[in-house]
Amino acid sequence: MKPNYKSTLHSCYIGYISQAIVNNLAPLLFIIFQTSFSLSYEEVGRLVLINFGTQIAADFIAVKITDRVGYRFCTVWAHLFCTLGLVLLGTLPMLLPSPYFGLVIAVVIYAMGGGFIEVLVSPIVESLPGDAKASAMSLLHSFYCWGQMGVVLISTLVIRLIGNDWWFLLPIVWAVVPFYNMFRFMRIPLIQPEEAEKLMSWKELRKSKMFLLVLLLMMCAGASELTMSQWSSLFAEEGLGVSKVLGDLLGPCLFAVLMGIGRAAYGILGHRIDLKKALTICGGLCVICYAVTIFALLPVFSLLGCAFCGLSVSLMWPGTFSMAAAAFPRGGTVMFGMMAVFGDIGGSVGPWIAGVVSDLAQKTTLAAGLSEQTGQAMAQIGLKCGLLAAIIFPMALLIGVIFFRKEKAIEE
DSSP: OOOOOHHHHHHHHHHHHHHHHHHHHHHHTHHHHHHHHTOOHHHHHHHHHHHHHHHHHHHHHHHHHHHHHOHHHHHHHHHHHHHHHHHHHHHHHHHSSOHHHHHHHHHHHHHHHHHHHHHHHHHHHHHSSOSOHHHHHHHHHHHHHHHHHHHHHHHHHHHHHHOGGGTTHHHHHHTHHHHHHHHHHHHSOOOOOOOGGGSOOHHHHHTOHHHHHHHHHHHHHHHHHHHHHHHHHHHHHHHHOOOHHHHHIIIIIHHHHHHHHHHHHHHHHGGGSOHHHHHHHHHHHHHHHHHHHHHOSSHHHHHHHHHHHHHHTTTHHHHHHHHHHHHOTTOHHHHHHHHHHHHHHHHHHHHHHHHHHHHHHTTSHHHHHHHHHHOOOHHHHHHHHHHHHHTHHHHHHHHHHHHHHTSOOSOO
16 A cells, blocks of 8 residues: 655645744744843844854755655654744743843754754655656745745734733744644655665765756845845835834735745646746746836835735745756755755845845935935835845846756756
8 A cells, every 4th residue: 555645745834834933933023022122133133144044054964964864853853943942932031041042042943943844845845756846846835935924914913912021922832833743744654765875965966067057046046035025024114104014914924925826826737837937937027026126116016016026936946946856866955955055045145235235325325316306215215226236136047047948957
């Protein structure tokens, strides 16, 4: 009797929801952290850097050990780290003399779990029986979007109902999701990875110019997605003058909805669509969305550019994973892990570049002149300049995919 891998696939879906929880919950509580623990903007911003840095470190560790100890061992521990980190997020700040140190410990622990999940779940789905690999990968990544949307909607509603003083209950309740999935991964059937000697090593992979192109595409995908999603809330608030709650719903939440719809649609219909052509269209659409966001004179069109950018980036991350898996069938965990590393690097560098350029632009006389002519605030002018610098990432991805389309399969 053949094992039923539906439970495996569903557990991978919940795994990405767990990663969405650990990545998106704490930022929703930053204002509460500031008021409750007297934290500066730099200190709460440092939590984001710690999260990203720890996940990149976890990506490297996962690459080193997973093929030796197995997927089941690593996925169970990854979910345990996510569970423990979320519980500590709601408890340690009140128990330690330094609340900020408690937050840092919690973030490091759940970021380790999130980083492992990011590396492990994709190759598990890729190993499952079936021909529509690209569709399955896109549908898998859509669950990160649904998780992000759910965290924003549910957490915002719960905080409004119970009040800011009871915020610590929120991460403890969300910890139930990875805790439940940890037990699922103890029982579900998993296809054992190929023997290490049959898989490509990092040394072999890095000799391929096409794999180096894949890493560049992953960095551009991460930067294109995270740069716009992190700044979309500010556009909603400053451009339309709406409240913080409504700004989050119209900005990052709508971005996540459209990104999830794009991934789910490809997951359902992807077997009828050429992935490389679809990625080319997504890259072109992303450049257009960035341009509309930057150059539209009416704030509502800038907001629409932000939102529809979620649709344009929907296939970039999972699509690049699928292209690489098809081109390097013996890539294994090393390949997926290094791709996750470069995706995270792009997700860190892209928003940072936009912020640096935004700050510099606001100090120029050109920005002051544009502000007088258009009536837009200096902050909004600066942000658009930052996004103009970041448009290099979707443009580079578009060029890279076009080049990739001309190449034949790398390995048989």
